[in-house]
Amino acid sequence: MVTIVDVAKHAGVAPSTVSYVLTGKRPVSAETRLRVRESIRLLGYHPHAGARALASSRTNVLALVLPLREGVHLPVVMRFVTSVVTAAREHDMDVLLVTADQGAAGLRRVAVGARVDGFLVMDVGLDDERIPVLRELGRPAVLLGYPAAVKGLTCVDLDFGAAGARCVDHLAELGHRSIGFLGAPGVVYARNTGFAQRTLAGFSAAVMRRGIASTALPVEQRRDAVHAVVATLLRELPRMTALVVHNEAVLGWVVDCLRAAGRRVPDDVAVVAICPDELAEQLRLTSVELPSEVLGRRAVELLMAKLNGQQPPPLTLLPPNLSSRTGFAASAAG
Amino acid sequence: MVTIVDVAKHAGVAPSTVSYVLTGKRPVSAETRLRVRESIRLLGYHPHAGARALASSRTNVLALVLPLREGVHLPVVMRFVTSVVTAAREHDMDVLLVTADQGAAGLRRVAVGARVDGFLVMDVGLDDERIPVLRELGRPAVLLGYPAAVKGLTCVDLDFGAAGARCVDHLAELGHRSIGFLGAPGVVYARNTGFAQRTLAGFSAAVMRRGIASTALPVEQRRDAVHAVVATLLRELPRMTALVVHNEAVLGWVVDCLRAAGRRVPDDVAVVAICPDELAEQLRLTSVELPSEVLGRRAVELLMAKLNGQQPPPLTLLPPNLSSRTGFAASAAG
DNA sequence: GTGAAAGCGCTAACAA
DNA sequence: TTGTTAGCGCTTTCAC
Numbered sequence: 001m002v003t004i005v006d007v008a009k010h011a012g013v014a015p016s017t018v019s020y021v022l023t024g025k026r027p028v029s030a031e032t033r034l035r036v037r038e039s040i041r042l043l044g045y046h047p048h049a050g051a052r053a054l055a056s057s058r059t060n061v062l063a064l065v066l067p068l069r070e071g072v073h074l075p076v077v078m079r080f081v082t083s084v085v086t087a088a089r090e091h092d093m094d095v096l097l098v099t100a101d102q103g104a105a106g107l108r109r110v111a112v113g114a115r116v117d118g119f120l121v122m123d124v125g126l127d128d129e130r131i132p133v134l135r136e137l138g139r140p141a142v143l144l145g146y147p148a149a150v151k152g153l154t155c156v157d158l159d160f161g162a163a164g165a166r167c168v169d170h171l172a173e174l175g176h177r178s179i180g181f182l183g184a185p186g187v188v189y190a191r192n193t194g195f196a197q198r199t200l201a202g203f204s205a206a207v208m209r210r211g212i213a214s215t216a217l218p219v220e221q222r223r224d225a226v227h228a229v230v231a232t233l234l235r236e237l238p239r240m241t242a243l244v245v246h247n248e249a250v251l252g253w254v255v256d257c258l259r260a261a262g263r264r265v266p267d268d269v270a271v272v273a274i275c276p277d278e279l280a281e282q283l284r285l286t287s288v289e290l291p292s293e294v295l296g297r298r299a300v301e302l303l304m305a306k307l308n309g310q311q312p313p314p315l316t317l318l319p320p321n322l323s324s325r326t327g328f329a330a331s332a333a334g
Numbered sequence: 335m336v337t338i339v340d341v342a343k344h345a346g347v348a349p350s351t352v353s354y355v356l357t358g359k360r361p362v363s364a365e366t367r368l369r370v371r372e373s374i375r376l377l378g379y380h381p382h383a384g385a386r387a388l389a390s391s392r393t394n395v396l397a398l399v400l401p402l403r404e405g406v407h408l409p410v411v412m413r414f415v416t417s418v419v420t421a422a423r424e425h426d427m428d429v430l431l432v433t434a435d436q437g438a439a440g441l442r443r444v445a446v447g448a449r450v451d452g453f454l455v456m457d458v459g460l461d462d463e464r465i466p467v468l469r470e471l472g473r474p475a476v477l478l479g480y481p482a483a484v485k486g487l488t489c490v491d492l493d494f495g496a497a498g499a500r501c502v503d504h505l506a507e508l509g510h511r512s513i514g515f516l517g518a519p520g521v522v523y524a525r526n527t528g529f530a531q532r533t534l535a536g537f538s539a540a541v542m543r544r545g546i547a548s549t550a551l552p553v554e555q556r557r558d559a560v561h562a563v564v565a566t567l568l569r570e571l572p573r574m575t576a577l578v579v580h581n582e583a584v585l586g587w588v589v590d591c592l593r594a595a596g597r598r599v600p601d602d603v604a605v606v607a608i609c610p611d612e613l614a615e616q617l618r619l620t621s622v623e624l625p626s627e628v629l630g631r632r633a634v635e636l637l638m639a640k641l642n643g644q645q646p647p648p649l650t651l652l653p654p655n656l657s658s659r660t661g662f663a664a665s666a667a668g
Numbered sequence: 669g670t671g672a673a674a675g676c677g678c679t680a681a682c683a684a
Numbered sequence: 685t686t687g688t689t690a691g692c693g694c695t696t697t698c699a700c
Contacts, residue, residue, distance in 0.1 A: 050387030051677035385693035
């Protein structure tokens with residue numbers, strides 16, 4: 001194995017100099033730096049991660065804590081994971097996967113065992129049990145989603161409240177006066193999940209403010225359930241001309257069911273979705289983007305800031321971004 | 335920070351004894367072992383991963399190399415990831431995420447930097463560029479999917495050839511004499527991806543053997559494309575009474591399109607899918623399971639065997655498992 | 669069955 | 685601007 005001593009000998013310098021060339025923690029003359037770099041390349045030297053971690057108490061690894069439970073849309077998680085890994089690599093960081101089922105013990109294990117420098121925690125609920133543990137561990141952490149009290153934390157999220165309101169505003173400006181809302185499965189609301197409740201709250205406040213008629217319903221991820229709930233909505237809100245859908249898993253079925261019920265989309269019912277752009281693009285629906293990539297990147301950047309001793313604000317909310325898609329509706333079967 | 339020395343002092347033994355209690359690499363009297371365990375618990379001791387890696391040249395981390403490119407079904411990847419993490423934890427291993435876009439350099443970096451003990455590589459193609467790199471690195475690796483030449487490697491996969499044949503056998507036994515096949519997007523076949531080609535090969539050989547009429551077509555992941563391809567199939571194979579679908583992303587649409595074309599499923603056209611059980615269950619379709627969980631677990635076990643110096647066989651093929659679902663077809667819209 | 673002590677490869681304080 | 689060296693916390697050989 002090639003060690004730092006080998007490189008030092010080869011370049012005719014001290015081991016510490018090689019270290020400083022690598023970390024940049026102290027100035028090295030251009031000439032030596034070049035020579036050292038060349039030796040590193042020639043010998044194919046890669047610093048030993050463990051030795052580095054031991055000596056510097058920095059691992060250059062961050063823990064990504066994933067949910068993977070009912071109601072989370074897997075493609076969204078994957079997009080997020082990808083952007084986190086990519087952004088992390090740009091900061092010379094690797095990503096260790098911790099699944100939520102490992103729970104608080106898992107967090108403690110990787111933190112106390114000095115396996116990671118910090119945490120990225122996805123899918124944080126309004127009263128998340130992991131938060132006290134994270135506080136206790138005292139390791140830098142960034143949360144996706146946010147609990148009721150954000151003091152002393154660092155959280156990022158889409159501004160779901162604003163997203164719900166944005167959909168209403170858009171539809172209201174188009175003249176709609178009766179708007180339905182289809183949300184996540186009931187269990188998601190029962191679980192006190194921040195994003196679902198905040199979207200609904202934003203929607204409700206906006207329709208209230210404008211005096212628009214509305215009905216909101218949860219939707220399970222089964223085709224027959226979608227069929228039933230769409231029927232209910234059409235019955236309860238007979239003059240409905242627009243629909244906001246915050247449930248990417250059933251979005252396609254909702255459109256199918258509306259068409260099957262004789263409603264043209266978007267002519268009779270304008271559908272606005274809160275979902276990944278890709279999906280909305282595919283279904284040709286106006287939508288508020290679920291910016292997984294931006295969120296992942298931002299989360300990594302906030303974590304890096306904390307690792308560098310900075311104190312970012314407790315809550316970063318990304319403004320919603322509505323894309324109007326008024327082209328031809330893709331219609332096939334159904 | 336609590337170190338092994340603290341624990342040793344607290345228990346009144348030598349640091350090495352604590353180490354041996356933890357690793358089990360040499361017998362310790364029941365009495366001392368108990369005392370040490372108690373001290374560990376009391377002090378909340380977790381060994382420092384870096385120090386351990388440095389001293390033992392074992393990191394207890396495995397690298398999971400993920401694809402994340404066009405044509406891979408994200409939920410399947412996630413299921414696989416979950417089972418890998420779960421199985422790894424049962425062997426006291428953590429999982430480091432490496433995305434395929436980091437390429438060969440990424441593999442080299444984590445291997446030479448002694449960040450991981452071994453590799454799990456997903457979505458291996460018939461002529462995968464990462465294989466020579468893995469050979470060169472000499473680190474234990476297990477591949478999911480397999481290249482043309484498996485000599486000296488360790489590969490696991492579903493026996494896709496047998497899966498394709500199994501579908502035909504099942505349908506032939508039910509009396510079907512004209513069977514269609516809808517596969518992955520064209521690009522997947524062009525990329526020389528093992529699983530797609532092997533399924534098709536197994537299907538083709540089986541229909542040939544039985545003298546069954548058949549047509550096979552690739553399917554893109556757009557609704558209109560599905561509509562078109564189903565129309566083509568019904569035209570080309572007018573007496574078709576059964577259909578094998580190996581493309582989970584469009585499976586729902588295929589059923590929709592058949593029904594829209596006036597064919598009852600499964601009465602007029604019996605559909606057999608090769609897809610995750612969950613999806614088939616939801617659509618009430620007979621299917622050959624895509625056993626992500628089993629594959630992930632098996633892959634981890636093979637890797638652990640290699641890390642323990644064993645030499646598992648170069649190719650493990652899981653036999654296909656067909657579940658017949660002949661209950662009522664769920665019909666909603668369409 | 670247990671202890672003592674020599675490293676593992678690197679970083680960072682101290683020295684020049 | 686660069687070199688010297690003492691650890692970081694653990695494993696493992698050697699000795700008892």
